[in-house]
Amino acid sequence: MKKQFHVISTGKQTTEQFAAIASQIHLYVDAIHIREKEKTAKELVERIEALLSSGVPAEKIIVNDRVDVAVACGVKGAQLAYHSLPAKKVKERFPSLFVGCSVHSLEEAVEAEQGGADYCIFGHVFPTECKAGIPPRGVETLAQITSAVRIPVIAIGGIQPSHVPHIWKAGASGIAVMSGVFLANDPLAQVKSYVQMMQG
C-alpha cells in the first residue's frame, strides 16, 4: 500500500491561517488532522467547514478525539487518544468511520488492533517540542511495533524529511507531521520535501 502522509494542526493557528495552508497542501497529503484540544464542537465544525470551502475533500479530514464532530460532519475519520471513546465502541456504531488510535507502547498498539482500529499512530519517535521533557521512543521501538501488529503503523514526533528512510526501514506505513509543516516558513515547499523523500 502507498505510504501515508498525515499532517496535524498545531492548535495555535487561526481558522483562516490553517485553511490557507491546507488549501495549498491537500493534494500532496493523505490526511489532515484537526487537533484543536481547546475548541468546542461548534468551533471544530466551523474549522471543518472552512477546510471544505477551501477545497479540502471530506475524505482527507480526520478529527482528533471528537467522534461526534467527525460523524456529524461526514468526514473521513477520528483519531482516538487514551482518553477518547474506545476504538471498539466507535467501530461497532460507526463501521465506516476510519478510526486511528494514538499509541505509545507495544501493548497499546496491540490493544488498538484488537479493538478494530484501522491504523495506529505511534510516537513520539524523535524529540519534539510537543512532548518536551519526555524521551523519544526511537525507531527501534517503532520497528518492534510494526512487526507485532498487522494494522498500519504511522510514525509521529519530530519527523523531518531526512528521517523518512529510517522510518521506512522500521516498517512504518506512513508519517504524521505537525510543526515540520504547519510551522514551516513555506509549508508547501516543506510538504514537497517530505513527499520527495517518501518517494525516494
Ligand SMILES: Cc1nc(C(=O)O)sc1CCOP(=O)(O)O
Ligand atoms: C500530536 C503528537 N502526538 C505525539 C505522540 O507521541 O503521540 S507526538 C505529536 C506531535 C508531533 O508534532 P511534530 O511533528 O511537530 O513533532
